[in-house]
Every structure is written in structure tokens, then in C-alpha cells.
Amino acid sequence: MSTTPDTTNLVESREHAIDDRDVVEVGEYHEAHSNAYYVRIAVILAIITAIETSTYWIDFGPFFLPTLLILMAIKFLMVVSVFMHLKFDNPIFSYLFYSGLLLAIGVYVAALASFHFFTPG
Numbered sequence: 258m259s260t261t262p263d264t265t266n267l268v269e270s271r272e273h274a275i276d277d278r279d280v281v282e283v284g285e286y287h288e289a290h291s292n293a294y295y296v297r298i299a300v301i302l303a304i305i306t307a308i309e310t311s312t313y314w315i316d317f318g319p320f321f322l323p324t325l326l327i328l329m330a331i332k333f334l335m336v337v338s339v340f341m342h343l344k345f346d347n348p349i350f351s352y353l354f355y356s357g358l359l360l361a362i363g364v365y366v367a368a369l370a371s372f373h374f375f376t377p378g
Contacts, residue, residue: 298339305332322369326362333358 309328317324337343343351 295339298335302332302335322374326365330358330362 305328309325312321312325337354341354343354
């Protein structure tokens with residue numbers, strides 16, 4: 258009696274389970290970007306972050322909150338679309354990420370409204 262398991266059936270079943278849809282050629286769906294592209298993205302994100310942090314010492318007046326929310330959304334969309342490659346994935350992932358962004362903005366605005374942030378005075 259042999260103590261090692263027979264793996265021939267396992268290998269055969271794995272070969273039959275793989276079809277053409279499971280095989281992805283390298284570079285078939287993903288476009289390659291140069292290092293300069295990612296450096297440009299990093300510089301853009303750094304500039305947006307600098308604008309966000311400048312709201313601490315520069316008075317934006319009534320544009321303070323809309324500026325921060327818009328910049329937050331731009332950074333979120335850039336990071337998700339560039340670094341997470343959502344355009345190559347199933348559309349449900351894009352829907353989940355973007356609905357999460359909208360939910361976060363909604364919760365943030367609702368919390369600020371409950372503390373009367375938007376009322377003058």
C-alpha cells in the first residue's frame with residue numbers, strides 16, 4: 258500500500274478546468290506606462306495634497322468645504338483608476354468603489370449638518 262496520494266487525476270482535472278477565458282496573455286489587457294507617467298501622477302497628487310493642507314492657513318471662506326470634497330474626490334478617482342486598474346476589471350468593482358465614495362461624502366456632509374456646520378453664525 259502506497260502512502261503518497263495519487264495526483265494524476267488532480268492534474269488532469271485542473272488541465273480540463275482551464276479554458277481560453279482563464280488564460281490572459283501578458284500585456285493583452287494592461288497597457289504599460291513609463292516611470293515618467295507615474296512620476297507625473299505622483300506630482301499631481303502632491304499638488305492636490307498641498308492645496309488641501311493649505312486650507313489650514315489660507316482662508317477659503319465659504320469655498321472651504323466644497324474645495325476639500327472636490328479635491329478628495331479627484332484624488333480618490335486618480336488613485337483608483339491609475340493604480341488599481343479598475344477599467345480592466347469587472348464593472349461591479351468600479352460601481353462598488355464609486356458608490357463607496359458617494360456614501361462617504363454623504364455621511365460626511367450629514368455629520369457636518371447635524372453639528373450645524375452649514376448654518377451661519
